[in-house]
Amino acid sequence: MSTESKEILVGESSQAKPEKKTIVLMASDGDEFVVDVDDITNQSEMIRNLISDMGGTDGLQVPLLNVTAPVLAKLLELFNVSNKNDDDEEVTQKVKELMEAELNMMIDVLGAANYIEATSFFDLSCKVLADKFKGMSVEEVREFLNIECDFTEEELQQIHAENAWAFD
Amino acid sequence: MPSHSASEHRVPSSIYAVVQPQQPTMAMDASSVYEQQQEGRVEEVFAVINDNGDLLAEVLGRLDGRSLAAAGCVCRVWAAVSRRESVWEAVCGRHVEGGAAAGAGARPVVAALGGYRRLYRLCLGPAADRLGAAARLSLSLSLSLFSIDCYERGLGRERGHPRPASLLFLDHNNPVDVS
Structure with a gap:
């Protein structure tokens, strides 16, 4: 665990308003993120359950072993957008932009959202990715995700025969 | 230099x-x-999405049936994930009244009749093609049709019949002659 921790405040400054409760999220590399309790419980079912199991938020530190600091920072940034807007339009747009600019980061954020059970954000992000695939040919999907076609010639024929109805 | x-x-x-x-x-x-x-x-x-099959399953489960079948042709990992029953259950869930939650009780029945992929391929997919993707179909009616097909397949195997034909009326390429 790093002794020098970086603090990123989400939402309103917690120092200015001491009555606002915060908890600390720890990324896998030890970086600490101070987040507003309402902002995070609004999104994450896992943290909501954790707080109710612990019986409060006093000095609560949540280690997120599968989430690196850059991914957690991006996820919290998107949660902020989501919390500030009543409808999903704005946050959907941000997720789309992230997908086009940094696909790898977007997929990591998706994994992190799944891990902390940010159900509605996760659903929305999966849809963004699925909608992207819908308009693509098999070849385009491979290119977009840099996936190698690892079928043998025989397997490829078989899989195409099995799914031929998709290409009617 | x-x-x-x-x-x-x-x-x-x-x-x-x-x-x-x-x-x-x-x-x-x-x-x-x-x-x-x-x-x-x-x-x-x-290829980071291929490292997490469950994540990929969540994304692919949000595709429509045709896109999901096509996604099975991308690579081996995608082929394996696109054969998962849970993924097809998610796809089918969006086409039935009451959504996926309503259909959870039907899971053993669907499994016994040949699985969600087949249910989509034979009943829900063709019906959705005809009625539009937004249409919500009755799950019990779909299961009835599905069981007819299952029965017919069993019969066909015994008697060396050609492919089951009862559900062809659902296919928009084979309009039923009702005259």
Whole structure:
């Protein structure tokens, strides 16, 4: 665990308003993120359950072993957008932009959202990715995700025969 | 500057000579290792969704049936995920009244009749094609039709029949003649 921790405040400054409760999220590399309790419980079912199991938020530190600091920072940034807007339009747009600019980061954020059970954000992000695939040919999907076609010639024929109805 | 000349010059004649590693062969090794690392890194970065089958299943479960079947042709990982019953259950759930939650009780029945992929392929998919993707179909009616097909298949196997035909009326390519 790093002794020098970086603090990123989400939402309103917690120092200015001491009555606002915060908890600390720890990324896998030890970086600490101070987040507003309402902002995070609004999104994450896992943290909501954790707080109710612990019986409060006093000095609560949540280690997120599968989430690196850059991914957690991006996820919290998107949660902020989501919390500030009543409808999903704005946050959907941000997720789309992230997908086009940094696909790898977007997929990591998706994994992190799944891990902390940010159900509605996760659903929305999966849809963004699925909608992207819908308009693509098999070849385009491979290119977009840099996936190698690892079928043998025989397997490829078989899989195409099995799914031929998709290409009617 | 060619790499071998650096070691021949006694006095470095340019800035390149100064930074040049003493042994050119080492430099070549180092760069190829670096390239390998770069290639490995890029591959790792971009195929990241294939490292997590459950995540991929969540994304593919939000496709429509045709796109999901097509996604099965992408690579081996995608083929395996697109054969998962849970993924097809999610797709089917969006086409029935009451959504996926309403259909959870029907899971053993669907499994016994041949699974969600087949249910989609035979009943829900063709019906959705005809009625529009937004249409919500009755799950019990779909299951009835599905069981007819299942029965017919069983019968066909016994008597050496051709393919089951009862559900062909659902296919928009084969309009039923009702005259």
